[in-house]
Amino acid sequence: MMKGVPNYLVALAIIALACSVASAYDPAPLQDFVLQLTLPLMLGLNTPRNTANPLGSNVTLLDVSKILGLNTLGVSLARIDFAPYGLNPPHTHPRATEILVVVEGTLYVGFVTSNPENRFFTKTLNAGDNPGLIVIAKNIFGANPPINPDVLVKAFQLDTNVVESLQKKFM
Numbered sequence: 001m002m003k004g005v006p007n008y009l010v011a012l013a014i015i016a017l018a019c020s021v022a023s024a025y026d027p028a029p030l031q032d033f034v035l036q037l038t039l040p041l042m043l044g045l046n047t048p049r050n051t052a053n054p055l056g057s058n059v060t061l062l063d064v065s066k067i068l069g070l071n072t073l074g075v076s077l078a079r080i081d082f083a084p085y086g087l088n089p090p091h092t093h094p095r096a097t098e099i100l101v102v103v104e105g106t107l108y109v110g111f112v113t114s115n116p117e118n119r120f121f122t123k124t125l126n127a128g129d130n131p132g133l134i135v136i137a138k139n140i141f142g143a144n145p146p147i148n149p150d151v152l153v154k155a156f157q158l159d160t161n162v163v164e165s166l167q168k169k170f171m
């Protein structure tokens, strides 16, 4: 933890579906009027969310169900609050491109490329950094170099020996 960083870390991930790719977009978007626009979750953006859970993170999704104006736009937003050493488990975003912005604190991020290399790229981001990463998490147990087993233990809620055994099998 860096000196001066508050006891919670906030990252704002903006997930935008790739509208320019035909297969990534609703085939016939139709929206003439937005009858109601409420932004309840946008209010109080500087209020930390409760991160006292096994992952040490809290995802607040802002999608069309909360911001009606997003209807047919193929865009959703997520705010993620992290406790110190909290994590967002390895995941994929089918048919989507992800933009991530660190608003406050320091965040260790990474992704694994697709088969056959399964190469693990990683970087530590600081406030204001925006790497535009695309996360591909297939075969994370065989990532090269390997993902820290502590991360996998927490993300998948597994025992350390199970994670080590899986990493041995996939490497």
Ligand SMILES: *[C@@H]1O[C@H](CO)[C@@H](O)[C@H](O)[C@H]1NC(C)=O
Residues within 6 Å of the ligand: 048, 049, 050, 051, 052, 053, 057, 058, 059
């Ligand atoms: C996220 O934070 C909100 C507000 O602090 C809280 O109501 C909710 O239970 C938290 N969710 C998780 C999964 O911890």
